[in-house]
């Protein structure tokens with residue numbers, strides 16, 4: 001009995017309520033460690049304990065809690081059970097330690113299909129044959145919709161908001177008659193070069209502050225927020241709350257964290273001592289230039305912080321489900337041109353997507369794939385990292401894109417392909433990165449089923465007259481390196497193997513690169529273009545060459561894998577890529593599978 005009391009008390013201290021059914025179970029140190037990582041978990045029952053033991057992947061506890069409550073009220077146990085299974089299966093990411101390797105293999109084999117390739121050497125030389133099997137060349141939607149000529153996606157304004165209703169009126173009609181898939185570009189960017197001044201940078205940060213402040217001000221903890229100037233004028237000690245941009249992060253000799261926050265009226269220091277364990281732990285993850293809310297007690301020109309509030313996304317969002325049985329799949333980091341490009345594995349992928357290999361079910365899925373997102377690094381580029389030329393098979397950028405286009409032409413035309421650049425592509429590194437340059441990659445502009453978008457961008461897919469479609473945020477992920485290095489909770493919980501933690505970190509901050517130095521920026525926009533203004537249904541990234549799928553508050557976060565072996569540069573940085581994986585989602589059920597081609 002005393003042991004049970006201890007469990008209840010230990011978990012209560014961590015903010016977790018214990019269900020009666022867990023009391024007969026041994027709650028050991030490793031389970032407690034996992035609970036510690038999952039900051040969103042508020043109830044522990046036998047089911048949750050099993051999920052925690054079986055995996056070390058992010059689970060959307062808010063969502064599963066909603067289903068649990070429905071089940072406990074005897075309304076819908078099936079939904080709860082289905083989602084338990086889903087989370088138990090959604091396991092891709094594991095720790096780096098060698099001793100965990102065995103477990104990793106077991107987990108992956110339980111999740112992934114390995115395509116049963118009965119064919120020997122794949123060959124894609126006979127393009128005509130493939131097109132003949134998929135006679136969709138004259139599909140009218142590719143001409144009428146935004147998914148047609150990719151040049152239609154080139155945007156003339158700083159940020160383009162295509163009038164979805166206008167665009168889709170015609171397209172939806174066609175969709176009903178020929179069952180074609182719809183792609184609408186909601187946000188793409190165009191950088192307007194000019195002589196930059198300090199004002200450009202000021203506008204940039206002020207727009208960021210205004211947008212995030214507006215979200216934060218609606219949070220319950222921050223209903224009575226004061227400006228920093230007003231807090232500085234207070235003579236008495238009293239509870240206050242402020243919203244500010246993090247200008248500096250420091251530490252006193254005794255380890256108290258000191259955040260300097262500024263708003264449009266002034267700046268103030270916020271002290272967070274080590275003995276306030278909960279806020280101290282959260283505050284260790286604060287990064288420069290992000291906008292947060294703080295509540296606490298004001299002193300003389302300082303605040304002693306009690307809580308930190310992030311903009312985040314609402315907890316009550318539900319996983320949206322489509323009304324058509326179709327699939328979307330995610331590729332990234334193809335790196336064509338590299339000697340380490342996994343040609344054979346990519347050929348297997350092309351064979352599968354053409355329905356030429358795989359078992360009956362896998363071929364049926366290939367046929368139902370309607371959307372393919374490629375999140376950057378189509379080619380390896382030239383001069384990207386030291387001594388790269390020694391690892392290049394194709395040494396010119398034009399040659400690399402020509403080969404990439406040749407491969408892409410082998411994807412059946414009924415699949416809509418949406419692509420953005422990454423840091424290896426031949427566009428400038430500063431974000432937003434423009435769509436590809438026709439001069440270097442003319443082949444991409446000739447593909448009728450391709451939509452080219454900027455990095456980042458927001459698109460909508462699958463809209464019909466009865467369904468609003470899915471919003472897909474695409475970002476290559478160049479800022480990820482910074483957060484793996486600088487955010488303790490990401491670095492110590494799997495780093496590059498936990499892109500789910502990175503994506504959750506960014507969604508909580510409603511920004512793709514909150515720290516100014518985490519990625520090169522282009523301050524040529526009226527508004528900060530890397531804000532996550534509209535909450536997507538899917539958040540798609542690449543860059544780290546390690547695939548991952550997880551849910552966070554109704555957003556499915558996906559990191560693509562790669563099609564390149566480990567480079568010498570990655571070897572030096574300690575990266576462990578996991579190539580030739582293809583996450584794929586059934587848009588009607590939101591069920592996730594990861595196909596393995598190597």
Ligand SMILES: [Fe+2]
Nearest residue numbers: 333377424543
């Ligand atoms: Fe890459």
